Every structure is written in structure tokens, then in C-alpha cells.
Amino acid sequence: MAAIAIDLAPAARRLGGMVLIAFLGAALVFFVMRAGHGDPALSALGDQATPEAIAAFRKLWGLDAPLIVQFWNWLSGALTGNFGKSMTVAGGVPIATLVGSRLPNTLFIGLYAMAIAVVISLVAGTVSALRHGRMIDSVATGLAVLGISMPDFWLSYVLVYALALGAGIFPSYGFISPAESLSGAFYSGFLPALAVAAPMAAAFTRMLRTALIETLYRDHVRVARSLGYSGAFIFLHYVFRNALIPYVTVIGLQVRYLLGGTVVVERIFGIPGIGALMVDAAFGRDYGLVQACALTFLVCVLIVNFLVDSLCAALNPRAT
């Protein structure tokens, strides 16, 4: 690969856009939640609470200030890693501690799923593009359509039934965190990661296949072929590199589905991640915790998108 030159100005612009979106996201999460549920004091104490109790609660949590001041307090707290305390799910534990202890598990499953999807799609996409129209291409394309048609929670049960309860190769429930044992995390996280990865792998494969086929017939490839370069050289240098840009772009676009997919899968496999935490918070009506989880997910997506955009700019200097 040629030297990658990165122009810093567009990167700074992207970074600015990312911070702006994160700020707007925080405002959305805060004000929409407040608009939907009104006074957190009432929702925490119940309808029968005495006015004195409500007043005391509001003073304790800073709810007697104007809404915009409350938002500012919440946001500046969030920036320093202080989201307040969990009200109902884990009585009194700081939300930041809860989210912080669970985020690594979600990130691990997300990255693991991403790696599985990338490996499957690189192999399947390349093979079916090079052999397009043949038997193996039809098989790969059929599998890809099937993969898109299997929602992650349904696929999870198929995998559990076949590989955990049936063949007994993998555990059907439970997760060893990567902090405890990395190999244990890879082993116990395989089925959930595969369930999240399958629809992604299908989407990536189709994208890569289309992009590769499109590039295979471009003029510069035909010229290289007529000059007598070897097939492998042409593929790596002229076809694959060009097809990489739409491929990486699609990976970036799918990150939000991938992280969304972890929510259900974490519940099914009993993985203590922020997806499962957010579901618990939803059931427990722990609004502060729901806000913190939503914002954490948003920031994760923004960071990945920033990295993907930067990678695309490096791959294709013309685009910026």
C-alpha cells in the first residue's frame, strides 16, 4: 500500500461534527426523557408521595433548578464521568461505575462480532466475485440472503440448540469477562458474537462482491491485464484496493446495527454488558441509567464512524 497521507483539516472538521452530534444527542436524551416522564421525583417516589417528601427529593437531586441548569449540571457531570446514582436497578450505585464495569463486555462482543463478520465476508465476497455466476457464487449468495433473514435473537437459539445443547461444544449461557480470562472470553463469547455477526457478514459479503465485480470490468483493470500482469497482482493492487472503499463505508454504516444487536443477544446469553443493563433499566424505570446507556451507545457509534471516515479518507484522498 502506498504511503498514507492524512490532511489534518478535514479530520478536525469531522471531529468537530462528532462533538456537535454528541452534544445534540445528550440534549435529545435529556429533554425527551424529561418531556416524556415529567418530574423524576414523582416517578421515583410514586404518586402517593407527600409534598414534603417530593420537595426534599427535588432539593437532594438538584431538581429545583431551572431545566436548562439541570441539563448543564447533568452534562458537565457526564463529561467528568459522573452520571449520578442508579435509583432503582442497583440502589445507590453510581451509574458511571455500573456502565464502566459493563462497557468492556459489550465492546468485546461488538469487536469480536465485527472481526467474525469481516473474516467471513472477505473470504466469501472475494470467492463469489472471482467465481461469479458459478455454483459456489450461488451458494454464497444464498447463504448471505439467509443470513440477512435470520434475526439475531432467533439465530441465537438455533446456535444454542445446535452447538451448545446438541453438540455440546460451546456453553449455552454465561460469559467470562475478558478482564478475567481472555481465552475464556473468546470461548464463551463465540456464540453470541456469531449471532450478532451473521447478518453483518451477509451484508458485508454482498457489498464486497458487488464492488469487486464492478471493479473487475473497469478499464484500468483491463489495461493491466493486457499488459500481462499476473492475476493475483492485478487483483490485490487494482481491484481489491478500489473495492475496499465501499466495503469500509458499509462497515461503518452497519456499526449501529451491530451495537443494537448486542442488546438482545446479551440478554439471551446472560452477558453483563450495557445492552442488558439498559433493558434492566427500562424495566426498572431507572431513567438516569437509561439516559447514560443511550448516550454511551451514541458515543461508541460516533467514535467508530470517525475512525471509519478517517480510514476512507486515507484510502481515497480524492473524496475529501
Added chain:
Amino acid sequence: MRAFFANKLALIGAAITGFVLLMVIAGPWVSPYSPTDADFLALLTPPSAAHPFGTDSFGRDVLTRILYGARVSLAVSVAGVLVAALLGGTAGLVSAYVGGWSAAVMMRIADLLFSFPSFVLALFLMVVLGFGVANIAASIALIYLPLFARLARNMALVVKEEPWVQAAQLMGQSTFSILSREILPNIAAPLFVQIALGIAFGIVIEAGLSFLGLGVQPPAPSLGTIMADGREYFQRAPWVLTLSGVTISIALLGLNLLSDGIRDVMDPKLRARL
């Protein structure tokens, strides 16, 4: 149109989608059972002639529940995606053609909604709005709003530079007439593909939320609640989870093949090569 009929996969997709629609619309009238009434004489009976998909832990006929449930899932998804297509598409069209600061603001909002993991956004909205059928549709609408806005805007930005649009401007047609008669027909096909794909994914969102217990509330059937039910006694009665899962996969397969087919037909350049 001829190209569409020549595309075997697209035809299969259309056939599956048509079959699913027929079953969903006609099924509840044909079935002799109620989707919610318990029958304690027929608890967890395996598939038989009387109950082709078996019964669940309340003795309810699983096939009947799937037919009613698929109706709910499909209705929720279609409603959400159509609202998103209508509002998002209009916003995208207007912002592309009229431009200005309001367009910039709208697109920033689209960027923002687009940056949340889709399921997390749905979960957040279910907490704010409360669990229930109508709110799932609202969540799906909000998830798809930015997508349709972006799609319509990007395509309209290209089309509005075409000579026939400029001719219409010179002839003094109103903005509304240009948007609806000159631009919209030329961007409609990709929007339809996105609607078909959106309905497929909307079904997944509904099923996911209901599966977790945050969507449609039991005993009302939906594909998600039936699967959540079946998971409880999967070892004893595997048919409930399996058959409802297979149903959802068939419905998604049909919609995916159909939208793929439409897309291939619309892109003759790609079709010639594949």
C-alpha cells in the same frame, strides 16, 4: 417489467411475500381457534392434524397465534415505515430543492438520529413513550425517518440538475408541482426498495422489542411474544419457538429477495454484468 420476470430470485421473493400476505390477511378468518383463549385440555401438544403447529403452554393453537401475531408485526412495521417514508421523504425532497438553513438543521437532526444504534433508539423511545403496539410503530418510524430523508435528499440533489427540471422551472411551474411531478417520479424506485427493506427490518425490531417484553404485551400475539413464550419451554415443546422463528425467516426472506430483485432490475448496468 420483463427483466423482473426474468429474474428468478425476484419472482421467488414476490411469490413468498404474496403467500405471507395472503396467509396474514386471510388466515385469522380461516382458523377455527382463538389466538388468546386457553384450552387446558390441550397443553403443549405436538403438531398434529388438529393443530398443525402444535399448541403452547395455555393450549392455544400455535398456527393461529402466528397468523394473528404476524398480522400485528406486519401492521406495526408497515405503519412505521410508511410514516417514515412520507415524512422523511418529504423533508429530504424539500431540503434538497429549497435548501437554506432549515435544510441544514433537518439534516443535522437526521445525522443525530442516524448515530444511535437502531435498537437502542427503539429501546429509549419505548421507555419514554411506554410499552405498547402504537409506540413500537412510532419507534420504527423514528429509526427510519433519517434514512428516508437522506436517501430522498441525495437523489433529489442529482435529479434537480437535470434539463427537464430546469425546463419546468423556466415554464414557471410551481415548486410543489416540480417536486411532485418532475422529481418524485424519478426517485420513487429506490424509495420503494428501501420501503421493502425497511418493512423487513421493522419486523425484526418489533419482534426484538416484544421478545424482550418491551413491546407487544402478552397475551396479545406478535411474532416476538410468541417466540419469547416458546423460549420458556423450549426443551419440552421445541415446536413453538422453532415454527415461529421459521415463519419470521420466511417473511424476511421474501421481502429481502423481492427488494434485491427490484434493485437489480432498476440497475441495468449491474444486471448486464451479473
